Amino acid sequence: MPRHGLIDPKSAASGSPDREGSDAVDRYDVIALGEPMVEFNQARDGDRSAWRQGYGGDTSNMAIAAARLGARVAYATRVGDDAFGRLFRALWRAEGVSEDAVATDADAPTAVYFVTHDERGHAFAYLRAGSAASRLSPANLPAGVIRSARALHVSGISQAISTSACDAVFTAIGIARDAGARVFYDPNLRPRLWPRDRAAAIARATMALSDWILPSREDAEWMFGTGEAAAVIDACRRAGARGIVYKRGADGCVVDDGRSRVVIGAHPVTAVDATGAGDCFDGAFAARLAAGDEPVEAARYANAAAALATTGYGAVDPLPRPADVDRLLRAVPRTGVPNAAGGPRGAR
Numbered sequence: 001m002p003r004h005g006l007i008d009p010k011s012a013a014s015g016s017p018d019r020e021g022s023d024a025v026d027r028y029d030v031i032a033l034g035e036p037m038v039e040f041n042q043a044r045d046g047d048r049s050a051w052r053q054g055y056g057g058d059t060s061n062m063a064i065a066a067a068r069l070g071a072r073v074a075y076a077t078r079v080g081d082d083a084f085g086r087l088f089r090a091l092w093r094a095e096g097v098s099e100d101a102v103a104t105d106a107d108a109p110t111a112v113y114f115v116t117h118d119e120r121g122h123a124f125a126y127l128r129a130g131s132a133a134s135r136l137s138p139a140n141l142p143a144g145v146i147r148s149a150r151a152l153h154v155s156g157i158s159q160a161i162s163t164s165a166c167d168a169v170f171t172a173i174g175i176a177r178d179a180g181a182r183v184f185y186d187p188n189l190r191p192r193l194w195p196r197d198r199a200a201a202i203a204r205a206t207m208a209l210s211d212w213i214l215p216s217r218e219d220a221e222w223m224f225g226t227g228e229a230a231a232v233i234d235a236c237r238r239a240g241a242r243g244i245v246y247k248r249g250a251d252g253c254v255v256d257d258g259r260s261r262v263v264i265g266a267h268p269v270t271a272v273d274a275t276g277a278g279d280c281f282d283g284a285f286a287a288r289l290a291a292g293d294e295p296v297e298a299a300r301y302a303n304a305a306a307a308l309a310t311t312g313y314g315a316v317d318p319l320p321r322p323a324d325v326d327r328l329l330r331a332v333p334r335t336g337v338p339n340a341a342g343g344p345r346g347a348r
């Protein structure tokens with residue numbers, strides 16, 4: 001597998017992306033760490049007491065997206081000794097996501113959430129406090145599996161679910177960096193999970209330890225008070241980020257690898273549900289970097305994969321396969337304007 005990494009002089013000094021002498025066994029391209037949640041989605045019409053069961057949890061979505069797109073993926077989490085934990089294990093097995101780093105916690109449940117619908121739109125309700133995954137801690141981390149991966153993916157949700165899980169994320173990052181692995185971070189800041197100031201402080205600290213950060217517009221507005229692309233990327237860099245992919249929903253993304261900044265427009269698709277689009281982007285980006293793509297090519301691919309993820313309902317069902325992404329990329333001419341977000345009138 002080719003080694004590929006960041007183009008930033010700092011990375012050589014910190015030894016982060018392409019460290020020589022790594023002791024990683026190289027069994028997985030990426031390991032994601034966080035909380036899976038079983039979804040119950042209320043029927044929109046007719047019998048409102050009917051619920052359709054699905055799957056969510058940002059890092060689980062990311063892991064499945066990366067696996068569907070060809071990466072060797074492991075997922076690190078804890079599930080309850082319950083029907084939902086077993087459903088997730090079956091899902092990951094079916095999707096080719098390794099359970100090597102999944103533990104069963106006999107004393108805590110797998111988290112669930114509900115999506116309800118009424119005339120005002122849809123709303124989420126979570127039953128996740130005290131979940132098995134929230135009992136992740138530095139002491140029970142699957143350190144050996146993390147060491148055997150070439151990249152680690154974590155998110156602000158992995159950090160927000162509990163203090164011990166937050167500690168576990170920092171410990172996992174340390175293990176990954178020591179093993180020469182690349183670190184991906186999606187801030188995925190959720191105001192319902194933790195106070196803004198703590199979230200922003202933790203996110204900044206994590207950015208400084210990550211090779212690639214993948215914030216959304218909501219994340220940027222929360223952390224930096226602006227969604228303007230050039231300002232967001234500059235703020236990320238000041239926080240110590242090396243590579244940045246700024247995800248901008250229906251406006252596509254901006255990728256900045258420290259050497260160039262490229263604006264990539266969104267693919268015109270009929271979006272019906274953007275849930276999990278950002279997670280799909282993260283998984284596709286990691287999968288393509290693992291396959292040897294340059295960062296801009298990987299972001300272009302991820303931008304197409306994430307567009308496809310918006311064309312169906314739920315977070316997992318519409319995650320695309322390589323043939324789907326290839327078809328969309330062939331159908332649409334290349335987009336991407338180098339450095340367009342760098343100037344005073346750059347992308348917003």
Ligand SMILES: Nc1ncnc2c1ncn2[C@@H]1O[C@H](COP(=O)(O)OP(=O)(O)OP(=O)(O)O)[C@@H](O)[C@H]1O
Nearest residue numbers: 216247248249250252271276277278279303306307
């Ligand atoms: N309407 C859309 N049309 C085309 N592509 C889209 C659309 N919405 C999202 N995307 C793609 O998905 C990517 C991620 O979307 P978004 O910025 O909404 O992520 P997010 O807020 O992190 O999502 P989430 O956290 O809910 O998974 C975008 O950068 C873009 O590539």
Ligand SMILES: [Mg+2]
Nearest residue numbers: 188216278279
């Ligand atoms: Mg997101």
